Amino acid sequence: MGFGSIWHWIIVLVIVLVIFGTKKLRNVGEDLGSAVKGFKDGMKGAEDKTAASETPAQVSGQTIDVEVKEKTKS
Numbered sequence: 001m002g003f004g005s006i007w008h009w010i011i012v013l014v015i016v017l018v019i020f021g022t023k024k025l026r027n028v029g030e031d032l033g034s035a036v037k038g039f040k041d042g043m044k045g046a047e048d049k050t051a052a053s054e055t056p057a058q059v060s061g062q063t064i065d066v067e068v069k070e071k072t073k074s
Contacts, residue, residue: 017025
């Protein structure tokens with residue numbers, strides 16, 4: 001009986017269902033789903049904040065031309 005055998009996973013699933021029951025597993029699934037959704041919303045909010053904090057020159061694609069002068073020792 002190998003680790004990847006279908007019968008192995010069926011037996012594991014039956015044992016988990018007997019121990020925990022379908023109601024408890026459903027609640028765990030709902031909690032996990034809401035946690036993933038909250039994480040995605042948080043990441044989306046973080047992306048929006050970084051986009052809003054960019055300077056207008058970066059957003060519009062304008063280039064700022066500057067000249068660098070070397071400082072000489074006196």
